[in-house]
Amino acid sequence: MAHVKLTSVRKSFGSVEIIMGVDIEIDSGEFVVFVGPSGCGKSTLLRMIAGLEDITSGTIEIGGRVVNDLPPKDRSIAMVFQSYAIFPHMSVRENVGFGLTIKGVDKAEKEKKVLEAARILQMENLLDRRPSQLSGGQRQRVAIGRAIVRDPSVFLFDEPLSNLDAALRLDMRMEIGKLHQSLGASMIYVTHDQIEAMTLADRIVVLKDGQVMQTGTPMELFHNPDNLFVAGFIGAPRMNFFEVDAAPVGNGAYRIGAPDVAETVVTAKKPLPEGERAILGIRPQHLSLIDDAGAASADQGVLTGKVALVERLGTETIVNLSLPSGAVLIAALDGDNPVAMGSAVTLAYARTDAHLFAKE
Amino acid sequence: MATKLTRSNGAGWAFALPGVFLIAMFIIVPFLFGFWFSLTNQRLVSPNPTQFVGIENYQNLLGLAVITIEPERDDKGQVVRDDKGEIAYPRVRTITRSDAYPQYSGMREWFRWQWGDNANVVIASDVVFMKALANTFIFVLFIVPLQGGGALLLALLINQKLRGINAFRTIYFMPVVISIVVISLLWRFIYDGSDGLLNNILNVLSFGLFQPVDWLGRTDTALGAIIVMSAWQAVGFHMVIWLSGLQTIPPTLYEVAAIEGASGWQTFRYVTWPGLRNTAILVLIVITMQAFALFSQIDVMTKGGPLDATQTLVFQAVERGYGKQDISGGSAISVILFFMVLAISLTQRFLTRERKYG
Ligand SMILES: Nc1ncnc2c1ncn2[C@@H]1O[C@H](COP(=O)(O)OP(=O)(O)OP(=O)(O)O)[C@@H](O)[C@H]1O
Ligand SMILES: [Mg+2]
Numbered sequence: 001m002a003h004v005k006l007t008s009v010r011k012s013f014g015s016v017e018i019i020m021g022v023d024i025e026i027d028s029g030e031f032v033v034f035v036g037p038s039g040c041g042k043s044t045l046l047r048m049i050a051g052l053e054d055i056t057s058g059t060i061e062i063g064g065r066v067v068n069d070l071p072p073k074d075r076s077i078a079m080v081f082q083s084y085a086i087f088p089h090m091s092v093r094e095n096v097g098f099g100l101t102i103k104g105v106d107k108a109e110k111e112k113k114v115l116e117a118a119r120i121l122q123m124e125n126l127l128d129r130r131p132s133q134l135s136g137g138q139r140q141r142v143a144i145g146r147a148i149v150r151d152p153s154v155f156l157f158d159e160p161l162s163n164l165d166a167a168l169r170l171d172m173r174m175e176i177g178k179l180h181q182s183l184g185a186s187m188i189y190v191t192h193d194q195i196e197a198m199t200l201a202d203r204i205v206v207l208k209d210g211q212v213m214q215t216g217t218p219m220e221l222f223h224n225p226d227n228l229f230v231a232g233f234i235g236a237p238r239m240n241f242f243e244v245d246a247a248p249v250g251n252g253a254y255r256i257g258a259p260d261v262a263e264t265v266v267t268a269k270k271p272l273p274e275g276e277r278a279i280l281g282i283r284p285q286h287l288s289l290i291d292d293a294g295a296a297s298a299d300q301g302v303l304t305g306k307v308a309l310v311e312r313l314g315t316e317t318i319v320n321l322s323l324p325s326g327a328v329l330i331a332a333l334d335g336d337n338p339v340a341m342g343s344a345v346t347l348a349y350a351r352t353d354a355h356l357f358a359k360e
Numbered sequence: 361m362a363t364k365l366t367r368s369n370g371a372g373w374a375f376a377l378p379g380v381f382l383i384a385m386f387i388i389v390p391f392l393f394g395f396w397f398s399l400t401n402q403r404l405v406s407p408n409p410t411q412f413v414g415i416e417n418y419q420n421l422l423g424l425a426v427i428t429i430e431p432e433r434d435d436k437g438q439v440v441r442d443d444k445g446e447i448a449y450p451r452v453r454t455i456t457r458s459d460a461y462p463q464y465s466g467m468r469e470w471f472r473w474q475w476g477d478n479a480n481v482v483i484a485s486d487v488v489f490m491k492a493l494a495n496t497f498i499f500v501l502f503i504v505p506l507q508g509g510g511a512l513l514l515a516l517l518i519n520q521k522l523r524g525i526n527a528f529r530t531i532y533f534m535p536v537v538i539s540i541v542v543i544s545l546l547w548r549f550i551y552d553g554s555d556g557l558l559n560n561i562l563n564v565l566s567f568g569l570f571q572p573v574d575w576l577g578r579t580d581t582a583l584g585a586i587i588v589m590s591a592w593q594a595v596g597f598h599m600v601i602w603l604s605g606l607q608t609i610p611p612t613l614y615e616v617a618a619i620e621g622a623s624g625w626q627t628f629r630y631v632t633w634p635g636l637r638n639t640a641i642l643v644l645i646v647i648t649m650q651a652f653a654l655f656s657q658i659d660v661m662t663k664g665g666p667l668d669a670t671q672t673l674v675f676q677a678v679e680r681g682y683g684k685q686d687i688s689g690g691s692a693i694s695v696i697l698f699f700m701v702l703a704i705s706l707t708q709r710f711l712t713r714e715r716k717y718g
Binding site for chain 1: 610612613615616617618619620621622626630631634635637
């Protein structure tokens with residue numbers, strides 16, 4: 001049974017519609033990540049689930065109960081904000097126990113719960129400090145501690161790691177992952193960092209302009225993007241796109257041709273509108289170096305270009321190629337690839353790895 | 361020695377000159393003069409040369425003592441009572457003018473209280489000054505919570521997203537931009553004893569039962585009337601300061617409180633008020649300092665009366681210096697006021713210092 005269920009949820013600020021009919025189901029204990037570009041409505045959607053923003057139309061259910069008109073405190077949620085939102089005048093102990101103070105829980109009980117949260121987050125030694133004496137990561141830990149003490153059935157995170165530096169972000173990301181495993185609560189996590197999305201999520205919801213573009217496990221989104229937007233949004237470096245002519249050859253397959261791409265046959269996931277040009281997408285990771293076009297096997301497509309830039313990252317080598325038409329192609333080759341700047345190379349990809357989308 | 365301040369910035373100093381000159385002329389020099397005058401017997405216009413008198417002016421102002429007077433007794437040692445049964449005491453004059461008590465010479469009674477059969481009498485060298493000092497403190501004591509609290513209340517009411525809220529902001533701020541002299545004149549009509557607005561309103565509200573009160577003409581209402589009017593006048597100004605403080609509190613903190621289910625009062629106590637700590641200190645200090653400088657209202661509305669019930673320090677300083685041409689006495693009052701205000705600003709510095717948490 002769905003634990004959190006959004007049905008045709010819409011939201012307008014004045015006359016501007018920000019969320020345009022969203023349906024999402026989140027299972028109990030699931031970790032769902034909302035990703036999308038800045039301004040697409042991720043935070044708004046999360047705040048609507050929290051009850052901080054009212055719903056223009058549609059319904060939100062949590063635990064089988066319609067919560068449209070319930071105040072935030074009765075929704076069994078806890079929220080962690082990007083800005084931490086911890087009280088500067090309170091010690092860590094008081095901050096973590098804030099909800100219990102509000103409820104008037106007695107001292108001993110409060111101390112017990114605060115200590116438990118502090119133990120989970122390994123910050124027992126910080127309890128008597130003030131927020132001004134904490135690092136960004138520690139502050140966010142305090143905010144998460146405050147959420148844990150609420151003992152919610154759904155945790156809501158709004159870009160909790162965006163204010164942290166890269167190394168800390170990685171640490172905290174793993175910590176949140178572990179937290180999810182140990183608490184077993186449902187979590188909804190908003191980010192525009194696709195690495196966070198890929199690593200944390202059981203399921204990712206990709207949003208754009210207030211609409212769900214695709215929902216699926218990280219690997220589904222990576223391997224089977226429904227549309228151009230998801231294809232471009234998930235995966236780094238970004239998928240390479242080429243505008244191509246596509247002639248149907250039956251069975252959902254098309255013969256494609258373009259200045260930069262050798263003619264070949266690719267299968268589209270969804271039928272393309274007739275007579276229009278299509279977009280061919282190839283992930284940088286799916287390209288590999290071959291000696292020349294003749295060396296390609298029957299189920300491979302081929303591209304040729306000149307190496308414009310080589311970035312050696314150790315684990316992989318990112319190569320920027322300039323294609324005959326002047327377009328740029330990015331290929332992620334293996335770490336020790338000896339490819340040299342300025343050399344002309346031929347790249348192959350498996351035809352099954354290529355994506356064909358309707359032009360938007 | 362050439363420092364950054366003096367080296368090759370002649371143009372800078374030239375620009376600063378007019379301002380520095382004016383500040384020196386109208387603030388620094390008079391300030392130093394005031395100090396000096398308070399130690400002399402300087403008069404506004406006098407044919408006699410000025411003499412240095414040390415701290416005599418201060419002694420004349422601050423001299424204060426408590427004397428205990430025993431009741432008069434008849435031959436049998438019985439306490440003498442007057443027709444109404446009140447205990448009769450010898451007159452204070454018999455002590456302050458007696459050669460037996462040179463230390464009380466020239467002092468007059470300020471107030472007294474009874475202790476058993478005896479009367480304790482507080483005598484002061486300068487009763488009017490003492491009344492001014494006491495009134496000033498009473499004024500400060502009442503105006504700080506009244507104006508500060510009122511302004512906070514208005515700020516909380518006005519810090520909402522409602523239609524037409526700006527109209528209210530403007531209305532509340534309006535008295536601030538009107539001259540205090542004009543406002544004092546207006547309120548003199550409001551407080552008028554026979555046909556004032558206040559009396560009329562109270563009369564209507566009580567269906568004619570209320571008897572008109574001469575608000576500014578009675579010793580027990582005059583200071584209160586001035587306190588209320590002064591609080592009203594500047595409340596808009598402090599409301600704006602509170603508002604700016606309210607707007608520095610991050611909205612997410614309120615959202616946290618909402619998620620935790622905090623009540624209105626809890627939200628105020630745990631989110632709003634702690635976030636206003638520095639604003640509160642500022643508002644408190646500003647009101648206090650302005651209150652100590654109370655003058656215009658008194659000058660326009662009561663001139664210190666009735667029976668010195670609304671005397672204040674600044675009013676006394678001006679009255680003495682220019683009314684009675686006693687520049688040295690007026691200066692001494694100003695210096696005393698200066699030190700009181702200085703003490704308050706030092707307290708502010710102390711309260712707002714960067715605190716280290718262990
Ligand atoms: N209170 C509001 N009034 C009017 N418009 C708003 C309000 N809050 C958000 N918006 C608009 O709604 C849109 C979505 O905002 P939202 O904060 O949900 O984006 P987001 O996806 O969280 O972006 P980011 O990644 O930058 O945080 C934006 O265009 C924003 O301008
Ligand atoms: Mg956001």
